[in-house]
Amino acid sequence: MGVNAASGTEDRPVLFVDSDRVLSEALVAKDIRAQLDRRRTEMQGAFAHRGEKLRKEEEDLVKQKGILSSEAFEAKVMEFRQAVEAMNKDVETKMSELEVMYGNAIAQVYDKIQKISELQAAEKGASVVLFMSRGQASYVDEKADITEKILETLNKDLSRVSLGN
Template sequence: MLFIDSERVLSEALVAKDIRAQLDRRRTELQGTFTRRGEELRKGEEELIKQKSILSSEAFDAKVAEFRKEVDSLNRDAAAKMSELEGMYSGAMEQVYGKIQQISKQLAGKFGATIVLFIPKGQVAYVEGTADISEQVLETLNRDLSRVSMGGS
C-alpha cells in the first residue's frame, strides 16, 4: 500500500496553483462586471424614485416592473456565470486528478503496490517513509502537467 498526501500535492503542485490563479482572476473579473452592473441599477433605482412624484401610478408601476426584471436578470446572469466558472474549475481539476491517478498507477507498478491512498496526511495513523510517495507524485506532476486551461484563458 502506498500513500499520497492529497493536501500537500494539491497545495504545492504547479498546475493546481495555476488553476487557482485562473479561478481567482476570473472571479475578480466577474465580480467587477457585476459590481458595475449593480451600480448602474442603483442609479436607475434612484432615478426611478425621483420620477415617482411626476409619473402616473400606472407609468410608475410599469417602470418598477421593468426595473425588477433588470434586477432579476442581473441575479440570474451572476448565478449562471459563477456556476459556469465552477464547472470550468471542476473540469480543469479533473484533468489534474486524472494525471495523479496515472502517476499513482505507474508508481504502484514500480513498487509492487495494489492500493494507493490519496488522502490528507492527518487521516493516516502511521505511514512508513517509503510508503509516502507524495514527493515523487509532485515531481512528476510538476514536470508533466504544469498548466491546464480553464477554457478561454
C-alpha cells in the same frame, strides 16, 4: 513478503500520497487557482459596474415617483425588478459556469495524479495507492509515502490546465 492465507496471493505494499500537500503545492493546482481568482475578479468588476447602473436607475426611479402616473411608475418598477432579476440570474449562471470549469480542470489534474500513481504502484509492486489527507492516516511509513515523487512528476508533466473560455 508473506503469503495472504485468505487469497493465496503475495502481500504487496500499500503506498500513500498526501492529497492536501499535492493539491496545495502542485504548480498546476496553483495555476488553476490563479486562473479562477482572475476570472472571479473580472466577473465581480463586470457585475459591480452593472450593479452601479442599477443603483442609478433606482435613484432615478425614486425621483420619478411623484412625476409619473401610478401606472407608468408601476411599469417602470416592474421593468427595474426584471433588470435586477436578470443580473442576479447572470451572476448565478456565471458562477455556476466557473464551478464547472474549475471541476473540469481539476479533474484533469486528478486523472494525471492517478496515472502517475499507477506507474509508481507498478514500479514498487504496490497493490494500492491511498490518495488522502495525512491527517486521515494514523500512521504512514516513510517508505510508503510517494507524495514527493507524485509532486515532482506532476510538476514536470502537467504545469498548466486552462479553465477554458
